Each structure stands twice: as C-alpha cells, then as structure tokens.
Amino acid sequence: MTEDRSATLIAEAKAMRYSRRTVMKRASAMGLSAAALGSVLTATGHAVSAAPNRAPALLQGGSLNMLISTAFVPAAQDFFNEQATTWGEDNSVDVTVDFINWPDLQPRTTSAVQAGAGPDIVEMWDAIPYLFSESLLDVSDIAAAAEEVQGGYFDWVVKSAAVDGEWKSIPHGNSGAAMAYRKSYFEQAGVTDPENNFPATWEELFEVGKILKEEVGKPLGQALGQSLGDPPGFCYPYMWSHGSMEIEEDGTTVAFDTDGFREGMETFVNAWPEAFDETGLGWDDSTNNSAYLSDQLSATQNGSSIYLAASDPEGENSNPEIAEDTFHATLPSGPDGQFAMLGSRSMGIMDYSPNQDEAKAFLEWWFSAEPFQAWLESFEGYILPPGPTFTELPVYVDDPKLAAYLEIADIARNKGYAGPSNLKAAQASSQYVIVNTFANAIQTGDVATAIEQGAAMLERIYSR
Amino acid sequence: MAMVGSNVRRSRWLSLYLPLTFFMVFLMFPFYWMLIVSLKPNTDLLNMDLNPFLLYSITLDHYSYLFTDTAFMRYTLNTFVVTVGSTLLALSASIFIGYALGRFRFRGGTLMGALIFLCYLVPPTLLFIPLSQIVADFGLYNTYWSLIFTYPTFLIPFASWLLMGYFRTIAIDLEHAALVDGATRLQAMRHIVLPLAMPGILSAGIFCFTLGWNEFLYALVFMSSGDMKTVPVGVVTDLIRADVYFWGSLMAAGILGSVPVAVAYSFFVDNYISGMTAGATKG
Numbered sequence: 001m002t003e004d005r006s007a008t009l010i011a012e013a014k015a016m017r018y019s020r021r022t023v024m025k026r027a028s029a030m031g032l033s034a035a036a037l038g039s040v041l042t043a044t045g046h047a048v049s050a051a052p053n054r055a056p057a058l059l060q061g062g063s064l065n066m067l068i069s070t071a072f073v074p075a076a077q078d079f080f081n082e083q084a085t086t087w088g089e090d091n092s093v094d095v096t097v098d099f100i101n102w103p104d105l106q107p108r109t110t111s112a113v114q115a116g117a118g119p120d121i122v123e124m125w126d127a128i129p130y131l132f133s134e135s136l137l138d139v140s141d142i143a144a145a146a147e148e149v150q151g152g153y154f155d156w157v158v159k160s161a162a163v164d165g166e167w168k169s170i171p172h173g174n175s176g177a178a179m180a181y182r183k184s185y186f187e188q189a190g191v192t193d194p195e196n197n198f199p200a201t202w203e204e205l206f207e208v209g210k211i212l213k214e215e216v217g218k219p220l221g222q223a224l225g226q227s228l229g230d231p232p233g234f235c236y237p238y239m240w241s242h243g244s245m246e247i248e249e250d251g252t253t254v255a256f257d258t259d260g261f262r263e264g265m266e267t268f269v270n271a272w273p274e275a276f277d278e279t280g281l282g283w284d285d286s287t288n289n290s291a292y293l294s295d296q297l298s299a300t301q302n303g304s305s306i307y308l309a310a311s312d313p314e315g316e317n318s319n320p321e322i323a324e325d326t327f328h329a330t331l332p333s334g335p336d337g338q339f340a341m342l343g344s345r346s347m348g349i350m351d352y353s354p355n356q357d358e359a360k361a362f363l364e365w366w367f368s369a370e371p372f373q374a375w376l377e378s379f380e381g382y383i384l385p386p387g388p389t390f391t392e393l394p395v396y397v398d399d400p401k402l403a404a405y406l407e408i409a410d411i412a413r414n415k416g417y418a419g420p421s422n423l424k425a426a427q428a429s430s431q432y433v434i435v436n437t438f439a440n441a442i443q444t445g446d447v448a449t450a451i452e453q454g455a456a457m458l459e460r461i462y463s464r
Numbered sequence: 465m466a467m468v469g470s471n472v473r474r475s476r477w478l479s480l481y482l483p484l485t486f487f488m489v490f491l492m493f494p495f496y497w498m499l500i501v502s503l504k505p506n507t508d509l510l511n512m513d514l515n516p517f518l519l520y521s522i523t524l525d526h527y528s529y530l531f532t533d534t535a536f537m538r539y540t541l542n543t544f545v546v547t548v549g550s551t552l553l554a555l556s557a558s559i560f561i562g563y564a565l566g567r568f569r570f571r572g573g574t575l576m577g578a579l580i581f582l583c584y585l586v587p588p589t590l591l592f593i594p595l596s597q598i599v600a601d602f603g604l605y606n607t608y609w610s611l612i613f614t615y616p617t618f619l620i621p622f623a624s625w626l627l628m629g630y631f632r633t634i635a636i637d638l639e640h641a642a643l644v645d646g647a648t649r650l651q652a653m654r655h656i657v658l659p660l661a662m663p664g665i666l667s668a669g670i671f672c673f674t675l676g677w678n679e680f681l682y683a684l685v686f687m688s689s690g691d692m693k694t695v696p697v698g699v700v701t702d703l704i705r706a707d708v709y710f711w712g713s714l715m716a717a718g719i720l721g722s723v724p725v726a727v728a729y730s731f732f733v734d735n736y737i738s739g740m741t742a743g744a745t746k747g
Contacts, residue, residue, distance in 0.1 A: 065689070072706035098689045101704050107592070111685035114593050115600030175706075229707055285707035294510035305707055316506055316710055 009040050062358040063094040067109070067119035069102035069345075072175075072305045072382060079378040083371055084362070093358050103228060106131075112350065120353040121363065125228075126160035126343020127415060127426035129169045136168040137349040137356060139363070143167035146367035150387025156412040157386040160343035160421040169348030170367055173376075173386040176342055176408040177233035178328045179205075180292065180306050181299035188216045189298070198329035202238065203267060205332050209275025209298075218298035220276045221291050223283035224439045230285050231435040232415070234301045234331075236341040238264065239434060240413060241334025246428055247462055249418040254462055257455040264334055265438070265447045272442050281439055293317050301331065304382050304405055328404040330411065342412035343421055344386050384409060424461050433457045495719070502526050502716035509711060526712030527720075530703075536717060538691045539698035542608070544724065546683075546694060547676035549612035554619035554672050555665065561620070562627025563653060567636070577628060584621035588681050591617060599686050610686040611694075615676050622675070623668040630664030631657065666732045673728050677721075695721045 066084065071077035081097050088095030098119065100108060106128065112118025113135045122132075129136065144167075147153055153171060161171040179198065186194035189211040199205040205220070213219035223230040239245065239256075242264030248255045272278065277297065280288070288300040293310060300306070309315050310323035331340055347366075349359040365371060373393065376385055381395040381402045390396075396406050416425025428434070437454035441447045501509065505523045514520055530536050565577045595614055604610040634657060642652040658665070683694040693701065699717040703710040 070701060070705050072708050074705060077705075096690060099701060100684075100688065101700050102706065104684055104700070107589075107681065108685055108688070111592060111596040115596040115605070117600040117605060286704075286709045289707055290510065290709075290711075294512045296512055303707065309708055316712075317510065317708065318506075319510070 006040050061092060062355055064088065064096070064121070064355050064358040064362060065119045066095070066097045066121040066123075067105065067112075068097055068099050068123045069105055069125075070099045071379070072303075073308065073379050076375070076378040076380075076382075080375060083366065083375065087362060087365060091358075091361065093362075095362070113352075116352040118350070118352075120350060120355045120359045122348050122350060124169055124346050124348055126174070126345070127421040127423075127429065129161060129163050129346060129348060130420075130422045131426060132348070133163045133168050135351050137351050137353075137359075138166065138168065139170055139349060139360070140167045142360065142363050142367065143170045145364065146170050146372075147387065149367060149369050149372065149389065150385060151389035153387050154409050154412070156342045156409070156414050157344040159417075160414040161346045161386075162420075164420075164422075169346035170363060171344040171346040171386040172367070172372070173384045174342060174345050175303040175305070175382050176340060176384050176405045176412070177230065177301055177303055178330055178340070178404040178408060179299055179332075180302050180304075180326055180328055182218065182297075182322070182325050183327050184325050185212060185216050185218045185298040195327050198327075199332055202241065202264070202332045202334050205299075206267065206271035206275050209271065212298040213275050213277075216298060218296070221283075221288045221297035221300040222276055222280045223285060223288045223300075224281050224435060224442070225284045225287075226432045226435065227284035228429075230283075230288055230300075230302060231432070231438075232429065233341055235434045235438050236413070236415065236417075237331050237339040238268065238334065238438075240339040240417065241332075241336055243334075243336040245417055246425065246434070246458055247416065247419045251419045252462060254455055254458045256458050257451050260335060262447055262451060265441050265451060268438070269441050269445060269447055281442060289317075293319055293322060295322065304328070304402055307401065308380055308382060327401055330404050330407050338411050340408040340412045341415065342384070342408060343414050381405065424464070427461050428458060431457070431461075433461070495722070498715040498718045502712055502719055504712065506712065526710075526716045529710070530713045530716045530720070534702040534713075535691045535693075535698065536695070536720070539693050539695045540721070540724075542687075542692060542698075543677060543694040543696075543721075545608050546611040546615070546687075547673055549608065550615035550619060550676050551669055551672040553612060554616040554623055555669055557616065557620050558623035558627050558668060559658070559661075559665065561624040563631050563657065565624070566628040566631030567639075567657075577625070580621045581625050582621075584618060584625070588618065592681055592685055595682070596685060604686070606687050606689045606692050608687070611679075611682060614682050614686060615679060619672045619675060623672055626668045626671070627661070627664055630661055630667075634660050670729060670732050674725055677725050 064084075068080065071080070077099055081099075084095045084097050087093070102125065105123065105125065108118075109122050109124070109128070109132060112122070113132055124132070157171045157173070161167075161169060181194070181198065183194050186198075186208065189208050191197060191199070191208060199208050209220040222234055224235075225231060239261060242258070242261045244258045244261035244264075245255050247253065277291065283291075288297070288302060289306050289309070291297050292300050292302070292306050307323060307326050307328065309317040310319040310326065312318055313320070330338065332338070347363055349356060349363070353359055366375070369389075373390055376383060376390055377393060377395050379395075381399065384405060385391060391406055391409075396402060414421045414425075415429050416422060419425065433454055437450050440453065441450035444450060500517070500519050503519060503522045503524075503526075505521055505525070508514055508520055561580065565573055565580075595617070599605055599610045599614065602609075604613065638656050638660070639652045642656045643649070647655065678696060679694070680696045680700075683697045687693070688697050688701070695717065699714060699721070703714045703717065
C-alpha cells in the first residue's frame with residue numbers, strides 16, 4: 001500500500017512539477033512515513049533522505065515525550081513529527097510530540113519543572129536555558145558532537161544558548177530577520193535597481209519611506225507592540241547601530257542612554273508619521289505579515305515567512321504576484337554599524353525525566369548530519385543553522401532572494417549584548433524594556449524621557 | 465391626538481429603540497466580524513480594495529480545515545466534559561458556602577466571606593505554579609480531573625460570593641416557618657430556600673460555565689498533550705504557526721466555540737426569568 005501511494009505521489013509530483021514543500025505536504029496528507037517520503041523526494045529530484053539509518057539502541061519499551069514549538073512551515077512540523085515517530089518505531093520507543101504555540105512554551109515548561117513531571121525534551125528559545133538551567137541535564141557531550149557536525153557554532157549561538165559556557169541544551173538555530181520589500185514600489189519611489197540597491201542606512205530608508213508613503217501610498221511597516229519577534233527584531237539592531245546597548249561587557253554597567261541613541265531615536269520619531277504606517281504601534285508579529293500580504297506596505301522587517309507564505313502555491317496566504325515582487329535586504333546600518341538580533345533555539349532534556357537515555361539517544365541521532373540536514377531543508381531556508389556547515393545547502397543558496405537571511409549571521413548580536421542572554425537579558429526582554437522605549441518615544445514625542453525611563457528600568461534589572 | 469401619538473412614538477424610538485439598536489450593534493459586531501472572516505476566501509481576506517465589512521464570496525474551506533485538519537470536535541468534547549464537571553463541583557460547594565455565610569451569624573463569618581472573595585483575586589498566573597505540584601502529586605496530569613479539580617479554585621470564590629448575597633435576599637421568615645412546622649435545617653434548605661434561590665444558582669452556574677469554557681492557562685499547563693486539549697488551547701496550537709495566523713479557521717473556531725455558551729445562556733436565561741416570576745408570586 002505504501003509503495004502504491006509513493007508511486008502515485010512520484011507520478012503526480014513529476015507531472016505537476018511539485019516543489020519540495022508541496023511533495024512533503026502531499027506525502028503528509030497521504031500518510032507516507034518519513035522513509036517513504038525520503039524515497040519520493042529522491043525520485044522527484046528533491047534528494048534528501050529522512051530515513052533514520054542508525055542501528056536501534058537498547059531502549060526497548062521506553063517512551064519519550066517532546067514539547068516543541070509549532071512551525072511556520074506546516075510541512076516542517078509534520079516532517080519533525082515523522083522523524084520522531086520513525087525513530088521511535090526503529091528503536092522500540094513510544095514517541096509522542098506535542099506542538100505548542102511558541103509563546104506558551106515557557107509557562108508549560110515552568111509548570112513541568114515545578115511539578116517534576118512532564119515532557120522529557122523541551123524546545124527552548126534564546127535566554128530560556130538560563131531560566132531553567134538547574135532543571136536541565138548537562139548535555140555537553142551531545143552539544144560537542146553536534147558542534148562538530150555544524151562546523152563550530154556561531155558566536156550568536158554560543159552567547160544565546162550556552163549557560164555560563166556550559167551546554168544545558170543543544171542549539172539548532174533560529175529564524176532571522178531582514179527587510180522584506182516590494183521592488184516595484186521602491187522603483188516608483190525613485191530608487192534605481194532596488195534589487196541590488198536597498199537603502200544602506202536608516203536615514204536613507206526613512207527618506208525613501210517618506211516618498212513611499214506620500215507619493216506611492218505604500219508606507220513602511222514596523223510592528224512595535226508587545227510581541228516577541230518583530231518588534232525586538234527591529235528595536236535592538238536600531239539601538240545597537242546608534243551606539244547603545246543594554247549592558248557593557250562587564251555585565252553591570254548599563255550603556256543604554258547615549259547621545260548617539262538619542263539622536264537616532266529623534267530621527268526615528270520624526271520619520272514615524274511621515275514614512276511609516278502609524279498603526280504599527282499596536283501591531284504584533286502577525287500584523288505586519290498580514291499588512292504586507294494584503295498589499296498595504298512597501299517594506300517591513302520580518303523573517304522569510306512572508307515571502308515563503310506568498311510563494312507557496314497551496315498555502316493559506318499564497319500570492320505569486322507579491323512573492324515575485326518581494327526581495328530581501330539586511331537591516332540598514334547606523335552611525336555605529338549594521339546589526340541584526342539573533343538568538344538560537346535549543347533542545348534540552350529535563351532532569352526529572354525518567355526517560356533520559358531515550359532522550360539522549362534521540363537527540364544524538366537527530367543532531368547527526370543527515371536527519372538535521374533533512375529537518376533544515378524541510379523549512380525551505382526559514383531556519384538559520386547554528387553553524388557554517390549547512391549554510392551552502394540549496395535551500396539557502398538556490399533562491400538568491402533569501403541570501404540576506406544568511407548574511408545576518410555575520411552581523412548578529414544576542415539579547416543582552418555585550419553580555420550573554422542571561423536571566424537579566426531575559427527579564428528585560430520579557431518586560432519589553434527596549435521595545436517600550438521606542439513606543440513611548442513615538443507616543444509622547446519626548447525622546448529624552450523615554451530613553452531615561454528605559455535606562456532606569458535596565459538599571460533596576462541589572463543591579464539585582 | 466395624532467400629534468400626541470407621534471410624539472409618543474418618537475419618544476419611544478429615542479429612549480428605547482435607538483439605544484437598544486446601538487447596544488445590539490456594539491455587542492453583536494464581534495460575532496458578525498468572526499462570521500464574515502470565517503466565510504471569506506483568503507484572497508478576499510487580504511484584499512484591501514474590498515470593503516472588509518462585507519462578504520463578496522463565501523467559502524466553507526475554513527470550517528472544512530477546522531474539522532478535517534484539526535481535532536476540533538475532540539477539543540469541544542474535552543471542553544464540555546471539563547466545564548460541566550467543574551461547574552457542578554463548584555456549584556455544589558458554593559451553595560453550602562454561600563448558604564452558611566449568608567444565613568448564619570458566627571464569629572469570623574464576615575472575615576471569611578472577605579477572604580473567599582480575596583481568593584478570587586489571586587491571579588492564575590501565580591496559582592498555576594503550586595497547583596502544578598499538586599496535580600503532579602495526584603497523578604492527574606493530562607486527565608480531565610486535572611481541570612475539573614483546579615477550575616473550582618477560581619469558580620468557587622466567585623460563585624460563593626454571588627450566592628451568599630442571593631441567600632441574604634430570601635426572607636428568613638419562610639425558613640423559620642418551615643422549622644416551626646417540623647422541618648430540619650437541611651429539609652428547610654432543600655424544600656424552601658433552594659427553589660427560591662434557583663435564579664441565583666442558575667446565574668452562578670452560567671458564569672461558572674462561561675469562565676470554565678474560556679479558561680486558557682490551566683488548560684495549557686495541566687492538560688494539553690496529544691488530543692487532550694480544550695478549545696481555547698487547541699485552536700491556538702493548531703491555527704497559529706509562528707507569525708502566521710490562520711484567521712479564517714480561527715474565526716470559525718471562535719464562532720463554533722461560542723455556540724455552547726450562547727445556548728447555555730439562552731436556555732438558562734429563560735429559566736432565570738421564570739424563576740424570578742415564580743419567586744415573586746409564591747407566598
């Protein structure tokens with residue numbers, strides 16, 4: 001039966017010229033296993049094998065439960081589930097995966113830690129390993145093996161996922177943020193060859209933005225609500241590029257209120273009504289996606305999800321016209337440089353878990369080259385790998401429109417820079433100190449007071 | 465005479481129908497919005513050239529996705545079991561608490577009433593942490609019981625406070641008469657007080673049902689593995705993928721998820737009114 005379905009899908013994919021993602025979606029809908037999917041992908045020219053080749057370990061009769069955040073790419077979520085299930089079948093381990101909306105990961109993990117019961121493996125976002133470090137198993141050995149596979153970890157990965165230099169969880173990268181923009185609108189605004197000539201500095205972008213809003217009728221869009229992704233994805237790099245940071249390298253000196261940052265904020269506040277969609281103050285991570293996909297914006301800072309969603313012919317937000325007109329650029333630079341914010345997600349094993357052997361065995365396998373590469377590819381370039389090994393994969397280099405997302409790794413800083421993404425950085429982030437400073441400055445027009453209030457909050461957090 | 469009639473009608477329109485229309489539009493708009501978003505094709509949802517308040521074409525794809533690609537029916541069943549169970553448990557306890565605090569005078573009674581109300585003010589975001597330990601100790605994780613036993617932590621204080629006030633409005637002479645006629649305290653409560661208190665009990669039940677049906681945090685941390693999810697947790701998990709929201713299906717789930725609450729309201733509101741009338745004419 002499986003062979004029949006595989007053959008049907010192969011014929012269908014060849015006839016319809018399915019993309020890799022479409023093949024994976026159809027395979028999921030047809031109930032094909034990861035192994036069968038691997039053979040279909042190979043036969044259709046999307047050669048990646050997801051079949052776990054590892055010899056079964058002596059884990060007979062065990063169980064394993066994982067708590068993982070939902071994936072923007074539905075096929076990638078299904079693919080991970082297939083990987084886990086197939087590994088479980090091959091190793092006689094009863095594997096279950098619970099996917100959960102990512103802002104809800106932390107309360108679920110908190111509850112599990114308090115109760116001493118719950119999932120065996122938990123996915124964590126940046127800074128969270130610090131929060132639960134005492135409840136996580138030391139996985140330095142697996143992280144070291146994975147680091148070899150990755151060709152070493154990027155600096156932003158070490159600073160955002162390691163806990164005081166120790167590995168309490170194993171990093172697997174994250175999605176980055178760049179400027180997604182409409183080429184045609186930038187051309188209408190007078191930018192020559194915007195595909196290769198996106199405004200290099202913030203001031204240049206704001207100037208073009210004024211024309212885009214006034215004359216083209218398509219403003220820039222930036223989410224500044226209390227949301228975990230896009231608002232900090234803009235505010236932190238803008239702050240860094242104007243010589244400001246939460247804390248200096250000594251970990252105690254707050255370096256937020258600087259002359260350069262005040263000037264930069266003044267520029268931004270002045271540009272807001274003239275170049276941006278002013279409702280952005282209330283936007284969350286999803287609003288700018290919707291606004292861009294509904295053709296209201298000329299540009300917005302985002303992960304590659306807008307482009308990938310528009311490009312997917314079977315997706316809920318499919319829009320080939322917008323996809324074709326969309327290009328990406330790294331965030332512009334300020335007087336003190338060009339930056340992006342990145343923090344790695346990671347997989348941790350809870351110390352209360354009665355299934356630690358199973359958890360370790362799964363992660364050892366999953367972080368090995370073949371399954372990890374297959375998982376990365378299932379995201380179609382949305383997730384940046386934690387090291388350089390896989391950055392040459394076709395999903396990253398075949399589509400030049402996604403090149404900007406790889407360049408981010410070279411200019412990325414972590415939350416809490418110049419310190420690590422520790423508890424204090426996590427607290428500043430969860431209280432939206434940086435984001436709220438920007439929002440307050442726009443709402444009140446009083447840049448100096450907004451920055452002073454932000455600095456005072458950071459002082460309180462970092463002096464504890 | 466015609467002018468007098470005209471003035472009466474105008475006055476009635478201004479004082480009754482106009483405010484009523486305003487409130488109806490105000491209250492019904494969220495449901496209207498959910499309905500039209502759930503019925504719009506994605507192409508219309510993101511097309512800002514169209515008036516967002518109108519329907520230009522209709523699709524049932526979002527409902528189809530909800531029923532075929534998520535376990536929505538199972539989530540609804542879970543929510544129903546948990547909500548009915550916790551509401552019955554909370555009402556049972558609250559009737560006795562409310563009766564005791566509303567009817568008897570004893571040392572510390574007022575303080576106890578205030579403390580019960582204060583319990584309601586403890587935010588679930590704090591309470592879920594110690595409750596996690598208790599739920600784990602009793603081995604209730606990911607079972608209906610985990611929520612049936614924890615929801616009363618916020619349902620009982622609310623319902624007790626509400627019933628305490630209601631019991632105080634029932635004339636104590638009726639109960640005394642029953643006691644004089646030879647009824648025991650429990651018999652007087654069962655045959656005299658509870659029937660008269662039915663409107664209050666139903667009101668408390670409606671509120672408990674609504675609070676339980678919409679609860680998110682406890683459902684997320686105590687019961688959200690596999691298919692053991694309630695509607696609020698399940699739809700968020702299945703229909704929000706990172707920064708992409710499946711708005712059509714989310715709104716479809718919102719509409720369908722509010723139906724049981726609306727039914728409960730309409731059913732009990734009728735009983736509530738009849739109970740009020742019966743109470744007024746008896747005696």
